[in-house]
Amino acid sequence: MLRRTLRLVAAFVMFLSAVAVGTVATAGTAHADGCYTWSRTLSQGASGADVTQLQIRLVGYPGHGAELAVDGQFGPGTTAALKRFQSAYGLASDGVAGSGTYTKLYALQDDDCTPIHFSYGELNDCNTTWSGGAVSAATAKSNALRTMWKLEALRHALGDQPITVTSGFRSVACNNAVGGASNSRHLYGDAADLGAGPHSLCTLAKQARDHGFRGILGPGYPGHDDHTHVDQRSAPFWSAPTCGI
Template identity: 80%
Template sequence: MYTRTVRLILTFVMIMAGALAGTVATAGTAHADGCYTWSRTLSQGSSGTDVTQLQIRLGGYPGYGSVLAVDGDFGPATEAALKRFQSAYGLTADGVAGPNTFNKLYALQDDDCTPIHFSYSELNDCNSTWSGGAVDAATAKSNALRSMWKLEAMRHALGDQPITVTSGFRSYACNSAVGGASNSRHLYGDAVDLGAGPHSLCTLAKQARNHGFRGILGPGYPGHDDHTHLDHRAGQYWSAPTCGI
């Protein structure tokens, strides 16, 4: 009886020890994600596809008037953007992308890699595909995805209230039908028009300056009194005179 009791006690101790060891081994590990799963910690000096994926999601945190390069190299600008992202969501702002950062990103994205508050359909409401524009379909769709992550950051900065997208990618046919400019950035998939809602058009135009948009056109600029236009043109151009921009 004594031997059996000792054996049971030892077995219980071993089970508990194993369970504890398993807990220690997995504590803080980021879960797998349907869109993309990071498999290592990233910090300054890292490079690769996983850095590129991180930069796409940090595109809305470059700082006032700046644009974060999506080049797969984790440099000072990526670290600064990561710190802003971490601070925005109450994480330790150490500029190192580890389990806590990845878990927050997983929570913010759907399985198709779009941020949870925006969708491909919102950024393409007048075309059946992503073809027919100034770039190939894959590029147009990729540009739209980057815009969505910038909008997600902007939405969070504005108190997590909805942002209304009224126009995104356009084929040449669609652009012509709505009277768009012949060189419109909508043809590239990297432009979005926003309508008023919880926030005024001026509030949207002003806030966009912090989230990586090179082009900002709003109230007071010809043809833009009823929407705020954001894009990723080559050089910075902001004009919304009514808003003081």
């Protein structure tokens, strides 16, 4: 009798656990992630730090020649970028960030919030502190993170084949050592030089126009025949004459 009672108690506990698990799975936003976990569904009109975190991951989906503001305000631009992201990954393109969107984002990010195919080390072969550039170390590192999410979008658009970063953040000393321009965007942490690989330099330069890069320099532009340069400057400037840009 005692054994039967214990089995019934155990079965009831398992039932309660299953119900609890089912509830969490249905909620979706309760998923715990090593980098960042969203706790609510987001749509146009929302605001806050969780919107900012979403925007950082959507900066590569602003549309041709556009850029997405990372301001914590979920406006039309964020809605459009989210729809492009959702479409790119085969999700329902409704412009609402819910469990399906978050699940994909969790799969795309490492515990340090970098996208899975890029790392801080790739974007900084100058030093480990991100110091000595034209902005604070924290700003340079933050800029590099946004650049990586743009590169992740670029990579996905080109069939998820590898993209090689040959140069990223530079301190003034590192920039001088390689003969960089005194006003190089590399000093700000928001620039990356891309080498040829599965894709030609022209393919990289042309596709980059759709992923939030305001600066694109490639073959045909002085000093850029062996790489494609992308950055986030204040005024748009694209030049890769060999590529028809």
